[in-house]
Amino acid sequence: MRGPLQIATNVGFRAFARSSRVGNTLWAVTPAVLGCAKAPWSLGRFGGVHNPPSTVIHSSIPSNARFLHWSRSLLDQTHATTLDTTLPILPSPVVGRWLLLSSVLVLGIIVVGGVTRLTESGLSITEWQPITGILPPLSYDEWMVEFEKYKATPEFKLMNHSISLEDFKSIFYMEWGHRVLGRLIGVVFVGPLIYFAIRKKISKPMTVRLFGLSVLIGAQGLLGWYMVKSGLEESLMDTPGAVPRVSQYRLASHLGLAFLLYIGMFGTGMAVIKDFKFANGAAWTGSTVKSVGKILSHPLVRSFKRQAYALTGLVFLTALSGAFVAGLDAGLLYNEFPLMGGRLAPPTNELFSEDFAKNEDKSDKWWRNIFENPTTVQFNHRVLATTTYLATAALYARTFSPAIRSALPPLTRTATMAAFAMANVQVALGITTLLYLVPVPLAAAHQAGSVMLLSAMVHLLVSMRNPGTAAKAWRQIIEIKRKV
Ligand code: HEM
Numbered sequence: 001m002r003g004p005l006q007i008a009t010n011v012g013f014r015a016f017a018r019s020s021r022v023g024n025t026l027w028a029v030t031p032a033v034l035g036c037a038k039a040p041w042s043l044g045r046f047g048g049v050h051n052p053p054s055t056v057i058h059s060s061i062p063s064n065a066r067f068l069h070w071s072r073s074l075l076d077q078t079h080a081t082t083l084d085t086t087l088p089i090l091p092s093p094v095v096g097r098w099l100l101l102s103s104v105l106v107l108g109i110i111v112v113g114g115v116t117r118l119t120e121s122g123l124s125i126t127e128w129q130p131i132t133g134i135l136p137p138l139s140y141d142e143w144m145v146e147f148e149k150y151k152a153t154p155e156f157k158l159m160n161h162s163i164s165l166e167d168f169k170s171i172f173y174m175e176w177g178h179r180v181l182g183r184l185i186g187v188v189f190v191g192p193l194i195y196f197a198i199r200k201k202i203s204k205p206m207t208v209r210l211f212g213l214s215v216l217i218g219a220q221g222l223l224g225w226y227m228v229k230s231g232l233e234e235s236l237m238d239t240p241g242a243v244p245r246v247s248q249y250r251l252a253s254h255l256g257l258a259f260l261l262y263i264g265m266f267g268t269g270m271a272v273i274k275d276f277k278f279a280n281g282a283a284w285t286g287s288t289v290k291s292v293g294k295i296l297s298h299p300l301v302r303s304f305k306r307q308a309y310a311l312t313g314l315v316f317l318t319a320l321s322g323a324f325v326a327g328l329d330a331g332l333l334y335n336e337f338p339l340m341g342g343r344l345a346p347p348t349n350e351l352f353s354e355d356f357a358k359n360e361d362k363s364d365k366w367w368r369n370i371f372e373n374p375t376t377v378q379f380n381h382r383v384l385a386t387t388t389y390l391a392t393a394a395l396y397a398r399t400f401s402p403a404i405r406s407a408l409p410p411l412t413r414t415a416t417m418a419a420f421a422m423a424n425v426q427v428a429l430g431i432t433t434l435l436y437l438v439p440v441p442l443a444a445a446h447q448a449g450s451v452m453l454l455s456a457m458v459h460l461l462v463s464m465r466n467p468g469t470a471a472k473a474w475r476q477i478i479e480i481k482r483k484v
Contacts, residue, residue: 087477088470089203090279091272095196099269102189106262107451109181112174113258114447117251117326118440121174123155123244126232128225134183136176146172154236155244182221189265190214203470206268213264220257227254248327249371255323259316262451263458270462275471281478284409284467296466300407304398305464308416311391312457318384319450322430325381326447330374331438337431340379351376389427396420415460422456425449 116122125133126149137143147168150156156163163171193214197207227250236242278284284292295301325331334340345351356373357365369376398404399413429446436442467475 088473089200090276090468090470090474091196091202091206093273093276095202096269096272096276098188098192098196099265099272102185103262103265103269105181105185105188106258106265107448109178109185110255110258110262110451111444111448112178112181113255114326114444115440116174116178117246118438118443119171119174120155120159121171122178122228122246123153123175123231124150124168124171125175125179125228126150126153128228130183130221133176133179136173143169153232153244154234154242155231157237158242158244179224182217182224186214186217186221189217209264209268213261216257216261216264220254220261223250223254223257227251243329245329246327248324248377251327252320252323256316256320259319259451259454263454266455267458267462270459271465271468274462274465275468278467279471279474279478281475292467295407295409296464298407300404301409301412301464304395304404304408304412305461307395307398308457308460308464311388311395311419312454312461314384314388314391315450315453315457318381318388319454321377321381321384322446322450324371324377325374326443328372328374328377329438330378330381331434331443333374333378335434335437337434338382340375340382345379346375351379385427385430389423392420392423409463411463412460415456415463419453419456419460422449422453426453 125146127133137146143165147165150168150172193207193210196202197211202210227246230247230250231245236244296305334346338344340346351373352365352369353373354362354365356368357363358368370380371377396416396419399408399416405413426446426449429442429449433439433442433446
């Protein structure tokens with residue numbers, strides 16, 4: 001709601017806009033521009049409302065690419081015409097903090113999900129009830145109903161037939177907590193998103209992107225249930241030697257989607273906060289503003305950025321391969337490092353065993369071993385993890401080259417060091433998890449470590465990000481205001 005003072009101020013500026021001119025600058029435009037600084041939604045009160053009310057200066061937002069040209073041309077015009085336009089929306093830090101909070105909740109659910117799997121609690125709830133499932137059983141009778149349903153599952157029949165009601169309650173609560181946290185993330189993310197979208201606190205493209213993430217949160221819930229279902233299938237009872245556990249493919253998809261959600265929330269949150277600081281006149285990643293374009297177009301910086309993107313992809317792939325290790329309990333084999341059975345790599349006939357092929361002609365031998373043979377899966381995870389580690393070390397080593405050192409933004413150098421430090425921690429956690437036969441606290445820390453490593457990579461990429469169009473626009477306006 002705009003107050004009378006604000007409306008009066010805006011009307012005043014508009015009248016002023018039609019009549020004033022100073023030198024070569026078209027005041028029909030700049031009062032509108034300066035109005036942003038003087039009205040109640042002014043830059044002086046930037047922490048409040050961050051997009052000018054659309055009724056103040058109507059019409060379309062210039063496209064991103066055209067914005068700088070647009071704002072410059074405003075200042076260069078020599079003929080008085082009323083220009084009806086508005087500034088692009090600059091989301092406030094509240095939006096950034098909300099996105100970071102959501103990403104922390106996703107980190108939390110990734111760890112809780114890992115502990116749920118490691119404590120073998122994930123198959124304790126046999127139904128998918130998005131609404132009624134919010135409440136756990138509240139009476140003895142309700143508990144008995146749930147317990148009876150669990151008794152019908154292959155996990156109970158094959159592994160847990162002597163479980164007591166009390167033990168059942170503890171695995172039930174673990175899985176229930178995981179599901180409740182999932183719902184909480186949905187509410188914490190979608191509720192404020194609707195508010196920000198309705199109040200136009202975020203731009204249209206960002207609204208679309210964030211609604212895309214909401215759809216992914218819903219898909220993640222469905223995928224989680226699809227994964228659990230694979231561990232409840234009766235057919236497991238007919239397969240000799242089968243262990244009741246969820247499909248490693250579905251586990252990897254569920255974890256991969258969680259990582260994507262995390263990256264989307266964390267990366268966007270960081271970008272929003274950085275853009276806001278930039279608009280308010282902060283130095284860009286420790287450099288002077290005028291040099292942003294120059295720094296980013298430097299060939300060495302561009303190649304560094306490409307490498308950082310490739311490395312982020314590699315970290316993601318390594319993490320996905322870890323999900324296959326977890327899904328097949330492949331961490332319970334070859335509990336030594338760096339050797340596997342006294343050799344750097346197990347024999348080829350073990351890595352590509354015909355036993356895993358299902359086709360008559362064994363044509364599926366290669367891919368089935370890669371995804372279904374625990375030995376091969378663990379070996380691949382080692383190879384990918386070692387490559388990730390060496391690539392992180394190489395990227396960090398590049399920051400010591402004098403040419404790169406002087407070309408890179410200072411924050412990028414620090415972020416590369418942080419990524420390398422996190423890669424060390426993650427590899428150490430992975431090795432100890434393996435050597436100690438996957439104890440729950442170490443394995444959970446290793447899972448959390450993969451998110452921290454991804455965060456370090458996203459932070460590195462954000463440090464080389466061009467400020468957004470809205471941030472550049474607002475910054476220009478603030479500078480003009482200060483000069484005037
Ligand atoms: C860049 C380095 C690494 C990354 C990003 C990474 C990531 C992951 C991820 C995401 C998981 C799945 C966790 C889960 O779902 O519970 C995992 C599992 C695992 N990783 Fe790594 N890992 C790395 C290095 C290593 C190394 C060097 C080793 C040792 C050889 C290792 C051994 C394991 C083991 C044994 C598991 C299975 C743990 C379980 O069953 O919960 N990892 N890794």
